[in-house]
Amino acid sequence: MWSLRVSVSALMFLVIASLILHLLVLRQFKTRPEHLRPENLTILLWHWPFGVAYSLKGNFCWEKFGIPGCFLEDNRSMFSQAEVVVFHHHELWTGRSKLPLDLRRPLKQRWLWLSLEPPMKNGNLSAFNSFFNWTMSYRRDADIFMPYGKLVPKKNRSKSFVVPKKTKCLVAWVVSNYKEQYRRSKVFQQLKDFIPEDQIEVYGQWKKRPISNKALLKTISQCFFYLAFENSECTDYISEKLWRNALQAGSVPVVLGPSRANYEAMVRSDAFIHVDDFRSVRELAAFLKYVASHNQTYGSYFRWHESHEVKIYTDWRERLCTICSQYHKLPVRRVYKDLYSWVNQ
Ligand SMILES: *[C@@H]1O[C@H](CO)[C@@H](O)[C@H](O)[C@H]1NC(C)=O
Ligand SMILES: *[C@@H]1O[C@H](CO)[C@@H](O)[C@H](O)[C@H]1NC(C)=O
Ligand SMILES: *[C@@H]1O[C@H](CO)[C@@H](O)[C@H](O)[C@H]1NC(C)=O
Ligand SMILES: *[C@@H]1O[C@H](CO)[C@@H](O)[C@H](O)[C@H]1NC(C)=O
Ligand SMILES: *[C@@H]1O[C@H](CO)[C@@H](O)[C@H](O)[C@H]1NC(C)=O
Ligand SMILES: *[C@@H]1O[C@H](CO)[C@@H](O)[C@H](O)[C@H]1NC(C)=O
Secondary structure, eight states: OHHHHHHHHHHHHHHHHHHHHHHHHHHHHHHOGGGTOOOOEEEEESSOGGGOOOOOOSOHHHHHHOOTTEEEEOOGGGGGGOSEEEEEHHHHHTTSSOOOTTSOOOTTOEEEEEOOSOGGGSOOGGGGTTSOSEEEESSTTSSEEOOSEEEEEOSOTTSOOOOOOOOSEEEEEEOSSOOTTSHHHHHHHHHHHHSOGGGEEEEBGGGTBOOOHHHHHHHHHTEEEEEEEOSSOOTTOOOHIIIIIIIITTOEEEEESSOHHHHHTTSOGGGOEEGGGSSSHHHHHHHHHHHHTOHHHHHHTTGGGGTEEEEEOOOHHHHHHHHHHHGGGSOSSOOOTTHHHHHHO
């Protein structure tokens, strides 16, 4: 009897003690959010990409993305306070902007090299060796991986997707920079031998058929397939042509770019058709016609809509905010001594 009473009170004690402990721990998290995020970060953008500035009024990263303590600046007078200074490559190599090599660089400050362009558009990088600590690029092995888009789990699973009516054409393509020597141009020219002309729609500078973004997505959605052909075939380079023009528009992408395996690292394997899946363009054309005339097979390319949706990155400010959300995972000590080789590998 006595021992029972002792063990009951011991148990009571334990329960109460653990309750108090829980409350204390919870209290600490509630009243000290900085426990999770000890520092504010200032990210200085040295110049705006392609000369187009956005407003940095308000606390953008917090208000739009719930990232606390992340302050974006574009006023160069903030240089000495910035934890990270971001340099978009295009302006550096065209000479429109220069690295501030005359300023004393704070010991803890990191310089971040930013480019979402494929290597052939980055010029000769050897003048930029040994200045940068971090990179942001479409490459998965960059310090900050910044894809043009991605598939994310669907927010509202009960929202169903309806495949848009295909009333306009079999194949749509938008091309501005048409060069005969590009592989994509050759594939397109061959495709024309096997698909009737009235089943192909081409927009963009090349055919002097400019089209607004809004009209573009609507038009593409009315075609069975969209040629998401990249101008450069390099690792991880998958542009908005896939994410926005095809997947988001509701047309099945026919891709030409990196390998199928590379695409599959970022998109479900049943969401696209790869030019390299076929021995010839003739076979590709025959396959497209087959799929377009078989309702169920065609519908199977949209299965990813059941669980996923497309997220597209377009706003430079959003991209800059990710520096803060990833800051603590970034390598502490790093210098890109040979940026040239890293970009061109
Ligand atoms: C971080 O910034 C906020 C908002 O400006 C400020 O209230 C807070 O004191 C700062 N925290 C630190 C640790 O500097
Ligand atoms: C940049 O900051 C300096 C110092 O705070 C200020 O005098 C200047 O007006 C700012 N420039 C712009 C364009 O806001
Ligand atoms: C790049 O520039 C460096 C120095 O100006 C030069 O030595 C090198 O040959 C250039 N490389 C290419 C591929 O043009
Ligand atoms: C999800 O989508 C369904 C169907 O469109 C809609 O009825 C429902 O209100 C949505 N739920 C939320 C939380 O948005
Ligand atoms: C397949 O056919 C049905 C009925 O004709 C139609 O409602 C549906 O949209 C079609 N699916 C696709 C993917 O075109
Ligand atoms: C950042 O890069 C600079 C320039 O190469 C270098 O001097 C500095 O040590 C690097 N910082 C860190 C923390 O690696």
